[in-house]
Amino acid sequence: MTARILIVAEHDGAKLNPSTAKCVTCARAIDVADISVAVCAVDAAAVAAQAAQLAGVNHVLRVENPANEHALAAVLAPQIAALAAPYSHVFGPSTTFGKDLMARISGLLDAPQVSDIMAVESATRFQRPIYAGNAILTVEVAAGAKVVGTVRTASFQAAPDGGSAPIEKASLDVAIPQHTRFVSVSAGRSDRPDLQTAARVISGGRALGSAEGFKILYALADKLGAAVGASRAAVDAGYAPNEMQVGQTGKIIAPQLYVAIGISGAIQHLTGIKDARTIVAINKDGEAPIFEVADIGLVGDLFQIIPEIERLL
Amino acid sequence: MKRILVGIKRVVDYNVRIRVKADGSGVITDGVKMSINPFDEIALEEALRIRERGAAEEVVVVTVGPADCQQQLRTALAMGADRALHVLADGVIEPLVTARVLLKLVEREQPLLVILGKQAIDDDNGQTGQLLAALWQRPQATYASKVELHDGAARVTREVDAGLETLDVDMPAVITTDLRLNEPRYVKLPDIMKAKKKPLDTLTLSAMGVEPRVQLKPVSFQAPANRKKGVMVKDAAELVAALKQRGLL
CATH class of the missing domain: 3.40.50.1220 (TPP-binding domain)
Structure with a gap:
């Protein structure tokens, strides 16, 4: 079976986070027939255009909903789960965004999650750090199971630009829960480079x-x-x-x-x-x-x- | 009754130096100190503080694992939990199995909140809280550094990559703890004696109707690759020169 991989894009509404390009590189290490990137947003056009340029991406899906203004796991997970049927793998970055979201998707899909993928051995076999990186575990996912994964971004180079994937709108009929509400974010932002992506x-x-x-x-x-x-x-x-x-x-x-x-x-x-x-x-x-x-x-x-x-x- | 369910896991103590077995079949755990996972201790402390403020009446601590886990449940009772549930299970229990067990217990205990550590420091999966919230179809507030309860909702401050995010979640809900939420209390000797009389019920996976599925099979364990030993320089000028020579400046 050839893999079809859905990647959940991380972004801030305007810019694609570099963690997504690293997930693409991880996905390309698998014998893969299709890599699709899902961009959940109110208006996903700008971020989808950036995702479409990543080399190796075959499709970009605009997953648009007024509820997607903030990246709440409880809101995004049912939308991604609804898209997941044709895919063998669903990946996201091992950032706080991805760690929070992907495991919820894993629960909705009843599909096992491989956390912090640091190397790919095959479509079902991965290496991941355990015991705070003091041991490396090679894990084999059971045959037939859909694989949810978080990708350890420090282990993969960002996929370069050079692609031109078609962008489609995904139309979903999913109930969005109202039980989780965004209040605020205090970003201690400075004009210095971002810690996670700085050279x-x-x-x-x-x-x-x-x-x-x-x-x-x-x-x-x-x-x-x-x-x-x-x-x-x-x-x-x-x-x-x-x-x-x-x-x-x-x-x-x-x-x-x-x-x-x-x-x-x-x-x-x-x-x-x-x-x-x-x-x-x-x-x-x-x-x-x-x-x-x-x-x-x-x-x-x-x-x-x-x-x-x-x-x- | 307003109840909080706290999940704990027995893990190799965080001070123990981890060594991989020579045959790659696992890490050495024989004769090694075992403790409550530190993030779970923070979860329990938070539940106890909520009860002490009067916003909950009972704190129930639960674990899924082998018979030895009773030690950690007794420690949790000594910290102040009111009663303990031990779901007996041998071998590696995958996060989805643990989450299914917790879902069964949630249906039985009807808690206001389930508080769990954000991850266990042995397998570092970091999944159980989110899995439970998904299966239960309830809110999740992961990586909490502050929790306030209001009318039927919890306001949770979360430690995220960008800084601090605040969410309101309707209860019941799942909260997972980060390091800065609180500092767990020390257990006092009289409390250890008292804890021996607190109720500890033992259950089994099969009686709960949860199958111990294995979908993530461990193939091998390796020690991480070491970095090569570098060079020492004697002052700032040499350092800057070395960086320039490597094309880093």
Whole structure:
């Protein structure tokens, strides 16, 4: 049986999130006859046009409903479930959007979900991290079962542009539940690059000492055009907001350059960065576990080193 | 009765260093410390606080798993749960099976809320809460960092990639917990003694009419690939030079 894969697009109403292009790459690793991308929105035209350009995408479905203004899992899941019949696989990104939504779809379809797919061995066999990345499980989905999957975005490159898939409107007759209502979102947005997609990321740990101490990171990040992250210890200490957290309990990222400053390298942090191309560690403790994974290490006082680096750039 | 159902899972303690068995058949769990999954402990703490504020009357804790899980149920009772339900099951229980068991218990117990951890730190599936909400056709509020109950609805702040999202969900509903929701209380010795007298009922999958389906067969377990050891530089100038040499600046 050749696979037919439906991918649920992540977007903000105007722009397609790069996580979707990574799901396409994951889907293309399977012997696949069709890759369709579903864009759920009030007006999906702009995002659908972006999805249609991704190389490897065969169809884009506009799934439009006034209820789709905010990406609520309870609202989107029945619409995707209604589209799923012709597909062998339904994929979404392993972001908070996808993790929340895909498992609900799995429940509606009574189809098993493979969480955090990091490698594809066949249409039914996948690798995924367990125990916070301390073990890799190869799992085989039972024959005949529809496969729901969340794709670990750090494990796949984004599919390039170059496609021109036809865009169709999906007409669905689905009851939309009223029991879940969006109230607000407080986006601690800055004009810095997005942590999950930035090519360069600079993260700080508890050694920064305070929210004030983090400011030297922001200065360096701005000079490098980098996103800023934080260790769980720094977030727990209140030095940085949680959406900056990098690690198993925060964001799992794969930048070209990751600079860990004053981060000792707890296993849960390392899990979040091990797909980074180059890891740089700056820490005053030469025995810190971060140096075991760092490509370039520097032992010293970060409050002296950071301004020096900034001057040298 | 206004009731909250809390699901807990027995897992390898988060402080234990995980090692994969040499034959790739699993991870080493013999003689290893086992605990309540940390996210589930947060779920229980939240339920206890809601009861202590008077917004619920009873907290029922449930687990699906082998006989040993009774230890964790007793710990949950010592933390303050009123009674425990143990659904006996051996081997790997897949999320869809756990969700079906929880659905049966929800039908029986008619809770106001079901609070679960957002994921278990062993299999890291992160599915059970959403699956239950789907099967039950009720709201889900995952990754909660704040929960307030109002007339028939819960206002839940969620930790999402963009920041904090707030939802209103009609009850009954499923909530899954993130790390910052609360700090679970410590269990005191007298409470451990008291917990021995609290009711703990044992049920079986077959009596509940739930089939232990296996649709996700583990094929092999491997240790993760290690990164190659890197180089040390002695100062900022050397670091910047090394980055330039690699084309990173």
